[in-house]
Amino acid sequence: MNQNSDKMMDIKNIVLRFGGVVAIQNISFDIFKGEIRAIIGPNGAGKSSMLNVINGFYHPQEGEVWFRGQKRKSMKPYQIAHQGIARTFQNIALFKGMTALDNIMTGRFTHMKKSIFSQMIWEGGASKEEYENREVVEKVIDFLEIQHIRKTPVGALPYGLQKRVELGRALAAEPELLLLDEPMAGMNVEEKEDMSRYILDVNNEFGTTVALIEHDMGVVMDISDRVVVMDYGKKIGDGTPDEVRNNQSVIDAYLGVSEH
Amino acid sequence: MTENLNTLPAILERNSIKFGEKPAFREKEFGIWQSWNWREVHEHVNNMSLGLINLGIKEGEHICIIGRNRPHLYWSIIAAQNVGAIPTPLYQDSVAQEMIFPISHCSAKMAIVENQEQVDKLLEIKKDITSLKNIIYLDPRGLRNYKNNNLYSLNDVFTLKNIENVSKLQTELKNRQSKQNLDTKSILLYTSGTTGRSKGVVLSNRNVIESGKAGIVFDNINSDFSLICYLPMAWVGDFAFSMGLGLQSGMCICCPESSETLHDDMREIGPSYFFGPPRFFESLLTSVNLKIDDASSVKRKLFDYFMSIAKENGEKILENKSVGLVNRIKYFFGELFIYGPLKNRMGLTKTKVGYTAGEAIGPEIFQFFRSLGINLKQLYGQTEACVFVTCQPDRQVHPETVGVPVSGVELKISKTGEVLYRSPGSFVEYFKDPANTKKTKDKEGWVSTGDAGFIDQETGHLKIIDRAKDVGKLKQGSLFAPKYVENKLKFYPNILEAVLFGSGKEYCVAMINIDLTAVGNWAEKNNISYASYQELAGHPEVYKMVAEHIREVNSSLSKDQNLSNCQIRRFLVLHKELDPDDGEITRTRKVRRNLVSDKYSDLIKALYDGSKEIYTETEVTYEDGRKGKISASVKIQELKETFEKAEVA
Structure with a gap:
């Protein structure tokens, strides 16, 4: 693999501080195009901060983020969305009163070019645009097998399905890079397996690059191509699941030091 | 033309000429009802047939069909029959281990399956089912990276991708079609097997076509009807209704988007012919009652009042019996405010003929639906009979009986009280099981049902008590x-x-x-x-x-x-x-x-x-x-x- 040309994102020497707290200490890693890259670590290791740096929400005090061969400048949220990065959140951030369908439609926001007036009077191509976007959304709904909750207000859905709708909204944006913040938190075994299947399928079918944060070691090891391990804001391991599994400092820090 | 309507593929061809542009199949996908007319379906099935021959399917071989109700899988059934193979639908929710028995029992050469889930199951048990050569899948999702030479996409098969010798295949197809008649095998269905191993029931074209005809005549079904198929494809009822009855009458066969969306889809389609097991109606009634419990007190009172009117008069009106003018007016308003909207919600507004069977239905549940003006009836059938044994005729519905024999069916009660029947629909044999065939079907063609029952003297209808061996x-x-x-x-x-x-x-x-x-x-x-x-x-x-x-x-x-x-x-x-x-x-x-x-x-x-x-x-x-x-x-x-x-x- 020619690593330079295949690099989707290169993160170099990131330092992120909140006042006196150093959340991320000098971390570097990269994300290849088309891979599933996981970031794992114990609670408070700085995983979510890292994800926020990746998607441009946090601006690190030191270091550089290179995305598709360009050095990232500080951006506004809509600029971030326009560059082809979509994400889900650890604590579901959906519009609870809106239906699953409408929520997923909001993921198409960046693809809607018509003016508000055109959309109001349903003329000047607004309806055509709506149909096209709806088609994409319906494909996402079909993909995630949530046809039965299309018209259900999201607030009334069980947790596992809300997570799926949120993934749907991210997918509707047709991102190149999909960021998932603990996609399997709080799920039972079956829901976790379903979600793993969807993540693999997204990667497989659409070639979407996936970066995910996860707590559940088993799942991460099964589905990701490469894993970054963080502890107390530092990177303590990086490599394939097997390499990480056999890395002594990872075993000590994350899986615990055995007593004998 | 009519004299050659011996097989379902022949009937499909007739439909493509007779009904042409009329919708034949509908399936909700991507939130929209997609539809195919008879001409298109005929063309697809024809292409699929050529594709199957090209993959080396020979006459008399079995093809397993596994998946939920989808038009392409129904077409696969017809295409399999078209090339002289015998389609064998299996229950799609079976775990892999359960599939070993039927697939190896009928030595299926090919399986046409819905998606990755089914492909995975088959690959898992592949070493136990050596006969199985090719797997064809409908939904390519997740299968992109499967490296397996014997795995094909159904889409490639029926778009005739990479096929050059089309005309040669066409001649072969013509040749095979000409060999089929009423007595050749139509389908192999495995019974669910309440006792022991499931048995493979072989049905001939005659069974399927005659019993379908009987069902059509019994209820005056025509090509303007529609039906929604949601019950397992491996179950004889689905095959008899969707294929036997559906193709022969030329009605529109509709497939829901997913099993969870059935109720919404049904509401949109408004099927005029509907079949549901008692459990379906029970859960429908339960959900109605739950909704009413949560409704405002005005609505609740309205519901209670009009339901009492319906209970008193609804069935009588349905059966054209005399009902006083005042009650008729009350019922009219009930229809306006309660029954109509309720039927609409349940998707039963257009239902002209509704059937339930399989188990006894609670008289109160049965009467609830009938009192709303839904022509719900009971039928009694078996896999071995290609469903139809007895049906309740319109206006002669007694909740505790299962009706009268449909045309061509003869009934008798054995000395031990078991119900026996003889009909053109009664099965050919249990596949590879002559001993059991002999036990069930005697030389004169009488089939033992295993049910204890009697003919009700008053009404002349059949009444079933229980499974004979359970008593x-x-x-x-x-x-x-x-x-x-x-x-x-x-x-x-x-x-x-x-x-x-x-x-x-x-x-x-x-x-x-x-x-x-x-x-x-x-x-x-x-x-x-x-x-x-x-x-x-x-x-x-x-x-x-x-x-x-x-x-x-x-x-x-x-x-x-x-x-x-x-x-x-x-x-x-x-x-x-x-x-x-x-x-x-x-x-x-x-x-x-x-x-x-x-x-x-x-x-x-x-x-x-x-x-x-x-x-x-x-x-x-x-x-x-x-x-x-x-x-x-x-x-x-x-x-x-x-x-x-x-x-x-």
């Missing part, structure tokens, strides 16, 4: 008819399943399965918190409620001379739902009595030895075939006091 005797010699009592219990929405024991014993005991939807809702209303099915099932309040239901059943049994000793003295609420994955019930949801009594022998022992509670461990099978164990302390409740009182009365 037994209690220790003191009185009649034991488990199904009869179980049905009485199951008529309560809270009780999903009940299994009665008592043959050869002093008294009867029961194991109960609660209905999680109904009881869960009840628990919510009564502030009863629970974390799992198991916890809810063991809740003292649930026991109290179930005990109350059983008391009512006991008291009604005590009035029955023959069955008064079938009253239930002790019962327990089972800690897990009976599940087809565990083999406890069949895929068509019929209890496998022997297996249940073996598996739960410790519980049954406890039911008889007077213990108040028993600790048990049960093996469960998960959806993907893995096994696990659940353990529970199951309480046993005694109903002695009522039992004795009832006995005196």
Whole structure:
């Protein structure tokens, strides 16, 4: 693999501080195009901060983020969305009163070019645009097998399905890079397996690059191509699941030091 | 033309000429109803047939079809028949291990499956099913990276991708079609097998076509009808209704988007021909009642008032009997405010003919739907008969009977009280099982149903009592008819399943399965918190409620001379739902009595030895075939006091 040309994102020497707290200490890693890259670590290791740096929400005090061969400048949220990065959140951030369908439609926001007036009077191509976007959304709904909750207000859905709708909204944006913040938190075994299947399928079918944060070691090891391990804001391991599994400092820090 | 309509593919060809642009199949996909007209379907099936020949399918070979109801899979059935192969649909929710038997039993050469899930299952058991050469899948999702030479996309097969010798294939197809007649095999269906191994029922073209015709004539079905198919494709009913009846009448065959969206899809389609097992109507009624309970008091009162009007007059109006003008006006307003909207919500507005079968339906449930003006009827059928044995004719519906024989069917009752029939629809044989064929079908063509029944003198309709072999005797010699009592219990929405024991014993005991939807809702209303099915099932309040239901059943049994000793003295609420994955019930949801009594022998022992509670461990099978164990302390409740009182009365 020619690593330079295949690099989707290169993160170099990131330092992120909140006042006196150093959340991320000098971390570097990269994300290849088309891979599933996981970031794992114990609670408070700085995983979510890292994800926020990746998607441009946090601006690190030191270091550089290179995305598709360009050095990232500080951006506004809509600029971030326009560059082809979509994400889900650890604590579901959906519009609870809106239906699953409408929520997923909001993921198409960046693809809607018509003016508000055109959309109001349903003329000047607004309806055509709506149909096209709806088609994409319906494909996402079909993909995630949530046809039965299309018209259900999201607030009334069980947790596992809300997570799926949120993934749907991210997918509707047709991102190149999909960021998932603990996609399997709080799920039972079956829901976790379903979600793993969807993540693999997204990667497989659409070639979407996936970066995910996860707590559940088993799942991460099964589905990701490469894993970054963080502890107390530092990177303590990086490599394939097997390499990480056999890395002594990872075993000590994350899986615990055995007593004998 | 008409004289050659011996096979379903021939009928499809006729439809493409006769109905041409009329919609033949509909499927909701991407939120929109996609539709195919008869001409297009004929073309697709023709191409699929060429593709199948190209893949080396020979006449007389079996092709397994596995998936939920989708137009392309129905077309695969017709295409398989078209090339002289025998389609064999299997239950798509079977775990991989369950599929080994039918696939290897019929030595299927090919499987046409819906998606990755089914492909994975087949690849998992591949070493046990050596006959299987090719797998064709419909939905390519997730299969992109499968490296397997014998895996094909259905889309490639019927778009004739990479095929050059089309004309040669066409000649071969013509040649094969010409060899088919009424007596060649049409389909192989594996019964769900309530006792022991499932059997492969071979149906000929004659069976399928004649029984379909009988069904069409019985209810005057025409090409303007529509039907929604949602029941397992491996079940004879789905095949007989969707294919046998559907193709011959030329009605529009609609497939829902997914099993969860059935109710919404049904509402959009408004099928004019509808079949549902009693369970379907039960759950529909339960959901209506739950909604009404949550409605405002004005709506509730309106509902109660008009339902009482409907109860009194609805069935009479449906059956064209005389009803006073005042009541007719009341019913008219009821239709306007309550019945119409309710039928619309349930998707039954346009239903001209509705059937239920498979089990006894609760008279109250049955009457509820009929009183709304829905022409719901019962039929009695079997896989071996290609469904149709008896049906209730319009305006002659008695809830406790199953109607009169459809045209061509002869009925008789054997000396032992078993129902026998002879019809053009009765099956050819059990596949590779001459001994059982001989046992079931005698030389003159009479087929034993295994059901005990009699012809009701008053109405001339057939009445079914119970499975003949389940009927037994209690220790003191009185009649034991488990199904009869179980049905009485199951008529309560809270009780999903009940299994009665008592043959050869002093008294009867029961194991109960609660209905999680109904009881869960009840628990919510009564502030009863629970974390799992198991916890809810063991809740003292649930026991109290179930005990109350059983008391009512006991008291009604005590009035029955023959069955008064079938009253239930002790019962327990089972800690897990009976599940087809565990083999406890069949895929068509019929209890496998022997297996249940073996598996739960410790519980049954406890039911008889007077213990108040028993600790048990049960093996469960998960959806993907893995096994696990659940353990529970199951309480046993005694109903002695009522039992004795009832006995005196």
